[in-house]
Amino acid sequence: MTRVKPVAIALLVAIVAGGIGIALGTRGHKAAPAATPAQADAHAFAPTVPNAGPPPEPVPDGMVWIPGGEFSMGAADPLGQDANAVGMQATEDSRPIHRVRVGGFWMDRTEVTNRQFAAFVEATGYVTVAERTPAAEEFPGAPPENLVAGSVVFSPPDHAVPLDTHFRWWSYVPGANWRHPVGPQSNIDGREDYPVVHVAFEDAEAFAKWAGKRLPTEAEWEFAARGGLAGRLYPWGNEFVADGRFMANTHQGHFPNEDTCADAHGGVAPVAQYPPNAYGLHDVAGNVWEWTRDWYRADYYGTLASAGVATDPAGPESSYDPGEPGVAKRVHRGGSFLCTEQYCSRYMVGTRGKGEPSTGTNHLGIRLVKDAS
């Protein structure tokens, strides 16, 4: 049953949930066929050519060197079939496969943890977006009593539901924020090594500034996540379960009402519970989505492809999501503990997510990079 919400709250949810929409997609919106046949695209990957030379010194704590180099960016459609609207088959925005060159950089081995974020808040007194009362002018017409600080939380039904709208399993929860991941009654005691969640883009940037780091570009993120491999489905290769071992925290069982936790974790997991990729990065697939600094445009890769090899692409000038034209979005990457081939398979390494910048959720976090000095 869908709970009936006051209109203003529904509005708040509609706006705030814009971000997950994408991550999870909007069903019923049928994407246009790709201009390039899927089969041709599948052969568009060329080997990754990393930059030569040793990592610079010193090594920042908790980071690994990503050498940068030239690689093929994007995701092909290996299934070549017209299936669901948000899974692999719908990732036209990750095509065409195109050649990109990025410089070297340091990258966090893991997603930013509650411990790390707490140190930042302790030092600065920073208050996250989810902890601030929504401003009346941002939600015209909303009764003041409905303007309550909170965030968007995965709230699965206890029975199977049509996968037609993400409102069936996402709720705007007053009092949810990074300290209270699923609502005011919850806390992060004993969860110091879990990824921080419910962070908006500006929270991520504030944390990065304090830490002397920055958000990665989308191209940097993908170069790093691919770990030197070319054209693989996942950061570790082409087999989702490799030699009997789960390599990422995603969702098993019937989505969204049943998670069998075959991968050993239901919901978000502490960082680094799964093997790292070849560059030493944990959880670049699954666990929590990660902000990048780029604006999202569905057609951006086409723009880049026509320009030959793109050098350090930093995203388009502005955002455009054809599925939600009025909402400017930043790119998310990596997928989360909620990803499943039944609905959204964005743990696949070349695929893209996106989200409205003020919207955090309990499956969206941060991973940062740092330039070599």
Ligand SMILES: [Ca+2]
């Ligand atoms: Ca899991």
Ligand SMILES: [Cu+2]
């Ligand atoms: Cu997903």
